[in-house]
Amino acid sequence: GEPFIIIQVEHVDAVNNLEDILNVSGLDAIVVGPNDLSGSIGLLGKTRHSEVMKLYDKIAEYCRSKGILFGCATGVGDQEGIKEWINRGANLLAVDWDIGHLAFSGKHSYEVTLGIYNQLKNRI
Template sequence: MNPLKKRMTMDGMVTAAWAELGNADVAEIMVRHGWPTIVIDGEHGIGDVETWVGMARAIESAGGEVVLRLPDGLDTTIKRSIDRGFRNFIVPMVNSAAQARAVVDSFRYPSRGKRGYAAPIIRASDWGVRTGYARDEAHDDLVIMLQCEHVDAVANLAEIATVPGIDAIFIGPNDLAASAGHLERMDHAEVQGLLKQIETVAARAGMPLATIVGAGRNWSDLERLGYRFAIGVNDVSMLIDSARRLAAERDGSKLSTPAAGY
C-alpha cells in the first residue's frame, strides 16, 4: 500500500511541511532535518509539473514522501500530474458533489472514471515495469484530498462526502474565512463556527479531515480533534524567520514579528 495512505489509516496524525520555492535542494534539506512528508504547493508555489517531478525525486531519494497540491482540478492538470508519478494529491476549491465526482473520475481509468490511457510509457507505472498498474494499482494506490475552503463547500459537504474515492477533506481555513467576509481573521466567531460545522458533518459521514496548523489550532489540538493529516511550516517562512532572527542578533535588537504561514 501507498505508505502515506497506510499512515493515514493508523493511530496518530501525519504531519507535513509546505514546499513553496520550487527547489529540490531545499525540499531535500527539509526531509533530512525532520520533515519527512513534504507537500509541494502547485497552487501558490513556484514551478510547473516538471519542476515538481525533480523535487519529488529529491524528496523520495532522501526517504521522504510527497504530496502534490494541484493548481486546479482540471482533467488535463490531473492527467499530466498522475502520469508523471504523483500519487498523493490535494485538489483546491471543490465546492460541490458534482465537482468532486468530476475530479475523482479524472484520476481513474475507465470504467471507473475517464483518465486517458498511456500506462506502459509513463513514470507512474515505472515506465511499464509495473504491469498491473492500470488494472489495480493506479486506483488503489492513490490519496485524494479535496479542499473545502468556501462557504459553498461547507453547505454541500454532506453530499460531497458521499462521493466514492475521496480519502480526506482538506480544510483551507484562510480561504474559508475570506469567503465568509473575514479575510485574515480566522479567529472570527463565524469562521470558528464553520470549522466546527465541517468537523461535525465529516465525523457523521466517517470522512477523514486534513488541514493546516492555524486558526487557533496547534498540532496537539488538531490531533485531539481527530485530524488525519496536517501541514505546518513552509520553506519561505522558515527562511524569513531565520533571516529576521539572525539579523536581529547581529544588530542586537529585538526580534521582529515572525513571518506568517498560511
C-alpha cells in the same frame, strides 16, 4: 496502489454543500484551507474567529459521520494551532509547505542577523 483522494474546502459554499461532497465515491479526506475559508465569509485572516470555527466544527462533524479523514493546512511552527486542530478531531495535518517554510526560515534568519548587528553596531 490506489490513489488517496483529498478535497480541500476553502469556501463557505463548499461547507454548505458538504453532504453532497462527502458522497463522492472514493473520497478519503477533507482538508480545510483556513485562510481562504475565513475570507469567503468576509473575515480574511481571522482564522480563529468564532464564526470561522463554527465552519471547522461543521466540517469535522460531517467527516466523522461519514468516516472520512478530516484535516487542515496549519501554519509552520503553529504549535497552538496544531493542538486546536487535533482537539477538534483532525487526523490529517499539513504542518509545513514550501512557501510557509521559506517565510518562516527567512524571518528567523532576519531576526538572528538583526540581533548580531545590534550587538556589533557600535564596533562598525
